[in-house]
Amino acid sequence: NAGVTQTPKFRVLKTGQSMTLLCAQDMNHEYMYWYRQDPGMGLRLIHYSVGEGTTAKGEVPDGYNVSRLKKQNFLLGLESAAPSQTSVYFCASSYEALGGTEAFFGQGTRLTVV
Amino acid sequence: AQSVAQPEDQVNVAEGNPLTVKCTYSVSGNPYLFWYVQYPNRGLQFLLKYITGDNLVKGSYGFEAEFNKSQTSFHLKKPSALVSDSALYFCAVRDIWGRDDKIIFGKGTRLHILP
Numbered sequence: 164n165a166g167v168t169q170t171p172k173f174r175v176l177k178t179g180q181s182m183t184l185l186c187a188q189d190m191n192h193e194y195m196y197w198y199r200q201d202p203g204m205g206l207r208l209i210h211y212s213v214g215e216g217t218t219a220k221g222e223v224p225d226g227y228n229v230s231r232l233k234k235q236n237f238l239l240g241l242e243s244a245a246p247s248q249t250s251v252y253f254c255a256s257s258y259e260a261l262g263g264t265e266a267f268f269g270q271g272t273r274l275t276v277v
Numbered sequence: 278a279q280s281v282a283q284p285e286d287q288v289n290v291a292e293g294n295p296l297t298v299k300c301t302y303s304v305s306g307n308p309y310l311f312w313y314v315q316y317p318n319r320g321l322q323f324l325l326k327y328i329t330g331d332n333l334v335k336g337s338y339g340f341e342a343e344f345n346k347s348q349t350s351f352h353l354k355k356p357s358a359l360v361s362d363s364a365l366y367f368c369a370v371r372d373i374w375g376r377d378d379k380i381i382f383g384k385g386t387r388l389h390i391l392p
Contacts (some may be wrong), residue, residue, distance in 0.1 A: 167320070205381040205385050206367070254320070255320075265311075265326065266323065268321045268322070269320050270318070271320055
């Protein structure tokens, strides 16, 4: 009964380093999303995917890349981390388009860029 | 573009009292509206949604929300607050633009239930 699992849960990066956040879901959902949460700003959509092999830009895509090579996995990459990318990152998945159904969220990844 | 506003950053309620967390929306067309809750160090959890039908929507953990078209509001309510209801609450609205179909979250309201 895992649902949506994010790894790692915490990470500290130096400016300019790269990393990949992994999101895995075991509910056979087509749609997957990456959000960032910052104090006073709610959740903002970074990138999303409507199915295996597809990706699309969200509200704040700059500085991030994503890949959906397998239906159950959605990877978020930071090629050259910047302090402005310090945030809590959440992955979510849904059976159909998020606007019509509920989303299931992972527990989050707290990323600090120094 | 569609949007939601949560006018209160924080709401304090005594345990056992009724609670209301406010949300107003701005949409073109019929709104699809959602409430999510975030407990400390956890991801968001779905509470309820309004798509069409009865203006009073019932959800998880005893919460309900009232859709009011004339006031463009979708306030979250509970008749009797519990300390365990203390959390961050997000209102959200469906945003469709071409083939994009996603939801836009409000900034969140922190609910404190005082023992």
